[in-house]
Amino acid sequence: MSWKNIFAVVFFAAATLAAQSPTHHPPKPPKSLRLYVFDCGVLKPADAKSFGFDHVAELKMSVPCFLVVHPKGTLMWDVGVVPDSDFKGDGSPVSQGFIEVAKPLKPQLEAIGYEPEDIQYLAMSHYHIDHSANANMFAGSTWLVEQAERDIMFSDKPAPVRSEKNYAALKDSKTKILPADADYDVFGDGTVIIKPAQGHTPGHQVLYLKLRKTGPVLVAGDLYHYNEERNTDHVPNFEYNKEQSLASRAKIEEFLKQSHAQLWIEHDYTANAKLKKSPAYYE
């Protein structure tokens, strides 16, 4: 048999095996809530002036993505700053101006056994480019969004920090419009709650998780960017509605006191560096 023929036999054997391999099954649901944190990049702004500060302790910002795995289903929360399609596939990081991303999102999901098609719900804290880059990947999920947020995302008028092409497929997604003035209990047992916190954008929202061992955690989207913003009236100069932001912050700070939840500021580079990253998880 020639090398060419051997290659052909091996190739067809492999192709047959691949065709026969069982279809993908996601991991079995866990008995209690889990939270995975993915590395979706770093932002390196030149200064903190657009956030109202001459100086902050750490200028760099982390960009995390999150997977919530509940016994009854899964929720992706925030999906990065650079779409996976911008990666060359040779393992090199993507660098675009002040954005640096070391790894695409999908392989991080696959490393723990999930394909994007396995994800039941998609929710983003808000539509800005650094939270929505891979939204199209989850167009098959049920999208959890406030009407005002959806409206500005698909508005004909220009809107700040928007990259429509990265989430265009959501337009046809199964969509659950969340109340603008009430919490939304995603799995109905009080452990995964989306809370309205408008201001940064018209429908900005935050995520409250009741984790069995870790305790309650509030994943705060861009309610704050830097820890220095807490207990001040400094908001970014690209805020949709400053008064609304300050009211949302006051409401969430009150909730943190009552619930004793930890506040996770997504862009807090120093705090994010200390978080366990997937495949490790919080439970």
Ligand SMILES: [Zn+2]
């Ligand atoms: Zn952001």
